[in-house]
Amino acid sequence: MADPLTILVAARDEEARIERTVRALSEAFSEATIVVADDGSRDGTAAAARRAGAHVVSLPRLGKGQALTLAERDAPPGRLLLADADLDGDLTQLLEESADLAVAAFAERQGGGVGIAKRTARLLVLARSGFRAREPLSGQRALSPAAREACFPLAPGFGCEVRMTIDAVRARLEVREHELPLRHRATGRDAAGFLHRGRQLVDAVLGCGPTAINHRGLRLPLVGALVALGGSRASWRVRLGVAGIAALGLADDLWSGPERGFRAHLRSGETTGVLKAVGIPALALATTRSLRGALLVALAANELNQLDTRPGRALKAFAAAALVLRGAPRSYVPIAVLLAPYDLREMTMLGDAGSNALGAVLGYGSVTTFTARGQRLAIAALAGLTIVGELRSLGALIERTPVLSQLDRLGRPS
Numbered sequence: 113m114a115d116p117l118t119i120l121v122a123a124r125d126e127e128a129r130i131e132r133t134v135r136a137l138s139e140a141f142s143e144a145t146i147v148v149a150d151d152g153s154r155d156g157t158a159a160a161a162r163r164a165g166a167h168v169v170s171l172p173r174l175g176k177g178q179a180l181t182l183a184e185r186d187a188p189p190g191r192l193l194l195a196d197a198d199l200d201g202d203l204t205q206l207l208e209e210s211a212d213l214a215v216a217a218f219a220e221r222q223g224g225g226v227g228i229a230k231r232t233a234r235l236l237v238l239a240r241s242g243f244r245a246r247e248p249l250s251g252q253r254a255l256s257p258a259a260r261e262a263c264f265p266l267a268p269g270f271g272c273e274v275r276m277t278i279d280a281v282r283a284r285l286e287v288r289e290h291e292l293p294l295r296h297r298a299t300g301r302d303a304a305g306f307l308h309r310g311r312q313l314v315d316a317v318l319g320c321g322p323t324a325i326n327h328r329g330l331r332l333p334l335v336g337a338l339v340a341l342g343g344s345r346a347s348w349r350v351r352l353g354v355a356g357i358a359a360l361g362l363a364d365d366l367w368s369g370p371e372r373g374f375r376a377h378l379r380s381g382e383t384t385g386v387l388k389a390v391g392i393p394a395l396a397l398a399t400t401r402s403l404r405g406a407l408l409v410a411l412a413a414n415e416l417n418q419l420d421t422r423p424g425r426a427l428k429a430f431a432a433a434a435l436v437l438r439g440a441p442r443s444y445v446p447i448a449v450l451l452a453p454y455d456l457r458e459m460t461m462l463g464d465a466g467s468n469a470l471g472a473v474l475g476y477g478s479v480t481t482f483t484a485r486g487q488r489l490a491i492a493a494l495a496g497l498t499i500v501g502e503l504r505s506l507g508a509l510i511e512r513t514p515v516l517s518q519l520d521r522l523g524r525p526s
Contacts, residue, residue, distance in 0.1 A: 115257055116190035117144040117207070121166070122179045122251075123197035127155040130197050134164035137195060140204055144193070149183035151176065157197075172525035174458055176251075177272030177319070178330050181265040185329075192260050196251040201294035203252060212259040212285035213277065215245075216252035219293045229313040233274045236320045241281035246289050248274050249312060259285050265331040268459055270312040271319020278320065322366055324461055327422060332458060335451065336466015337362045342447030343473070346440045350476045353399035354444075357413055357472045360391045361464035368464075392468065400479055404487045409475030411494035416471030417464055418501040423524050424456040425507070426467045430474065437477030444473045456523045 119137050123130050134146055148161040152173025161168050169183040180194065195203060206214050233248035251273060255263065262283035267275035280287050318333040326332055340355040364384040396409035420426035427448055434441035434448075448470065454460040462470070478490050500506065510516045 116188055117141060117193060118187035118190060119144050119146045119193045119195060120149060120180055120183055120187065121146065121161075121195050121197050122149045122151055122176045122183075123153065123157050123161065124151040124173070124176075124179075125153045125155050125157060126197040127153070127157045127160050130157050131160040131164045133195070133197055133199055134161055134166045136199075137203075138165055140202060141193070141207075145188065147183050147187055148197075149179035151179035174330075174525060175269040175315075177266040177268040177270070177315075178458065180272060181330055182328075184260075184264050190257060192255040194251060194253045194255070196296055198296045199252065199294065200296060201292060203254075203292070203294075205292060206252065206254045206290055209254065209288055209290055210286070211288035212256040213263075213280040213287045214254040215247055215250050215277070215287070215289045216294055217247040217250060217289045217291045218295075219291050220295075229309045229316065232313055233316045236274055236316055237277050237281075240278045240320055243277060243281045243287060245277055248277060249316075250289075252292075252294065256285075258283075265325065265329060267315075267319030267323060268330065268332055269315035269319070271315035271317075271333075274316045275319040275323075318460065322362075322463075324365060324463055326458065326461055328458065330458055332461045334362070334365050334463040334465065335454070335460045336365075336462035336464070336469065338451065339444065339447055339462075339466050339469040339473075342444040343440060345443040346473075346476075349399040350440045350473070353395050353409065353476065354440075354469050354472055356395045357392050357409075358465045358469035360388045360395075361417075361466070361468035364388055365463040365465055388464070388468070392472070396472070396475065400476070402479070404484070404491065405475075405479040407491050408478045408487060408494070409472050411491060411498060412475035412478065413468045413471035415494050415497055415501070416474065417467040418498070418506055420462055420464075420467035421505075421507045422520065423458050424452065424522075425510070425520055426462055426470065427452045427455055428519065428522075430470045433474045434477070437474060437481045439477050439480035440473050441477040444470065456525075458525060 137146055146166040148166045148168045150158045150168055150170045158168045158170055169186050171179050171182055206216055230249055234245050237243055237245045237248050259280050263276045263279045266272040277287060322334045323331050324334050337358050340358040343351045343354060368384045392413050393406050393410040397406035400406055416426050419429050430448055434445055455462060482490055510520050
């Protein structure tokens with residue numbers, strides 16, 4: 113007996129097309145459950161999909177990969193068929209493939225630009241998996257239960273298809289492309305078309321890099337190491353220290369285990385957390401040439417990392433502190449501002465690389481701003497917060513405090 117089939121359709125502002133697409137899929141796959149992931153539509157997409165008989169998961173505007181990931185949770189176990197909301201054509205042959213991941217290749221090219229996004233996507237798939245993809249950006253895909261387990265949660269945005277192929281191949285599953293006479297709404301060589309393909313290109317590149325799972329269960333690119341590129345007006349010692357701390361944080365992002373908190377890392381012994389616990393103070397001591405400075409930098413790096421459990425929280429704390437500190441923090445404000453909208457909208461994550469590095473910047477700023485007595489008070493305050501964070505959740509305390517909770521949610525998808 114075949115596994116049950118669920119069809120997932122990601123849609124944003126597709127009121128004019130979604131009803132026809134859902135009805136066509138219902139006729140072709142009468143036994144399937146159709147789930148439409150409404151990615152923050154501002155028109156009647158959700159109502160039109162419901163009229164056609166689909167189950168609709170209404171979401172804030174997050175991105176294609178995020179919408180499909182959250183909607184997949186509403187789907188029963190079994191096979192998946194992914195289809196674009198503007199699809200015109202028959203996908204039944206795709207399910208006849210025996211491959212774990214079957215990808216539809218359009219028989220005829222429609223619209224498009226000069227091919228940069230697609231060629232880049234092909235190179236990314238080849239570099240990360242060795243698979244030569246003809247249609248790396250195709251959204252029409254059939255997944256076996258094994259492929260579903262290997263590929264979800266998906267990479268964000270338009271990078272979801274590229275990373276899906278990579279994940280399936282690296283999981284040693286069979287991936288096959290199948291040419292079909294399909295049509296869809298093609299983008300042209302105008303401003304809107306180039307903007308769309310530019311987003312595809314950026315999302316594909318980000319989606320093929322290091323990723324992590326956030327509090328919502330979304331898989332997001334880790335971009336915090338970019339903080340090391342900031343600080344053009346900071347001293348070379350600060351830039352060196354921040355870059356080194358970002359590198360230690362990135363190592364923890366990539367290779368950390370399930371341990372959380374100092375005590376868990378110390379009990380486990382040789383972990384990336386222990387590497388940070390030793391490496392960050394050592395770098396801080398070498399670059400500040402002061403025990404007080406080293407303590408400030410290390411404690412601030414840890415504290416901002418403790419706060420980075422919700423989108424935008426660590427960046428807001430950094431911005432608030434940068435208003436009152438002199439020196440290095442103001443030099444790193446531009447990179448923080450650049451990262452903020454992506455972090456807030458759950459398109460990327462700072463990870464330990466970004467939160468540790470920005471926290472260290474605040475530590476260096478404290479060394480410049482405070483007198484010796486002020487530095488001792490700051491060390492005591494940061495040490496106290498660190499202890500509280502080890503014993504209780506700082507995030508929970510923020511969420512229970514009305515004013516802090518409102519500031520915390522500001523700019524974040526609901």
